[in-house]
Amino acid sequence: MSSTGFAKTPQPPYYAVIFTSRRTEGDNGYSAMAERTVALASQQPGFLGIESARGADGRGITVSYWASEEDGLRWKQHYEHKVAQRMGKQTWYQDYSLRVAEVKRAYKK
């Protein structure tokens, strides 16, 4: 599944991890990490899908979907993901917000 595709999620309830960020200038290893992190996430228990968009201004939103809150929080604590988070904080992101939310309703075209 591509990181730019739509997630095929089941009927609610399930969980969303909403990550909003603003990139620093330059790649500094970011693209390779982002690809690796999406591949790693998709192998975790309870992973349902991921959606991502980043504009030319450097602001981006990534939403990953999880079967349960525990699955989402376990991913947050994953060792390799923790390493990426540390790099993100130090190098790749000017600032970011992370929100864990329970999806209650869903509609689509």
Add this chain to the structure above:
Amino acid sequence: MSSTGFAKTPQPPYYAVIFTSRRTEGDNGYSAMAERTVALASQQPGFLGIESARGADGRGITVSYWASEEDGLRWKQHYEHKVAQRMGKQTWYQDYSLRVAEVKRAYKK
């Protein structure tokens, strides 16, 4: 508040409306509507903020934040927003997903 800024949300719980979409080719009145719709949303009761990103591939994510589920659903039903939704379905979006979620935890850098 700019539509490309970060939302300054309070401590959870609050609600997120996650709108993922893929645009059709051409503007067709989309940019003016998007600007107007963000301005309109920000005047609604319970509005907490909005974050938006769209990549060069036409895929975008907009997350609006609301004090309660009722506030988010009332915005979904707002007359002028309904008109925009109809145009979106017919003209602006190839496809989209809309999810209403309760934010339970939040972190930031």
